[in-house]
Amino acid sequence: MAILLTPARTARLFAAxxxxxxxxxxxxxxxxxxxxxxxxxxxHQFILKADGTSLDxxxxxxxxxxxxxxxxxxxxxxxxx
Numbered sequence: 001m002a003i004l005l006t007p008a009r010t011a012r013l014f015a016a017x018x019x020x021x022x023x024x025x026x027x028x029x030x031x032x033x034x035x036x037x038x039x040x041x042x043x044h045q046f047i048l049k050a051d052g053t054s055l056d057x058x059x060x061x062x063x064x065x066x067x068x069x070x071x072x073x074x075x076x077x078x079x080x081x
Contacts, residue, residue, distance in 0.1 A: 002054055002065035007073035008041035009037055010066060013055075014074035040063040 005013070016034035023031040032042050036057045043059040051070040055064045066074070 002063045005037065005055070005064045005066055005070050007067070007070045010070040011077035013037060014078040015081050018078040022081070036060050036062050039066065040058035041043055 008009055011069055020031050020033055021034045031045075033044070036059075038057075039060050039062060041060045042073040043057040047056045047058065049055070053066055054069075055066060057063075067068065
């Protein structure tokens with residue numbers, strides 16, 4: 001069962017992903033992905049479904065459902081970074 005992410009939490013998560021993607025990793029200092037909102041573990045990857053309705057964290061196994069409002073808030077926050 002998927003956990004529902006609020007627009008505010010989605011916005012923070014997407015903004016953190018944008019910061020991570022803009023960082024320059026190196027062999028000594030890789031840039032980690034943001035924490036899972038449910039368990040605070042750092043995933044090695046996550047999957048955002050193409051239609052934007054779900055976000056699955058690989059490693060901890062948590063799956064999150066995104067409403068349209070949450071997805072739009074996340075994309076807006078990502079664009080603002």
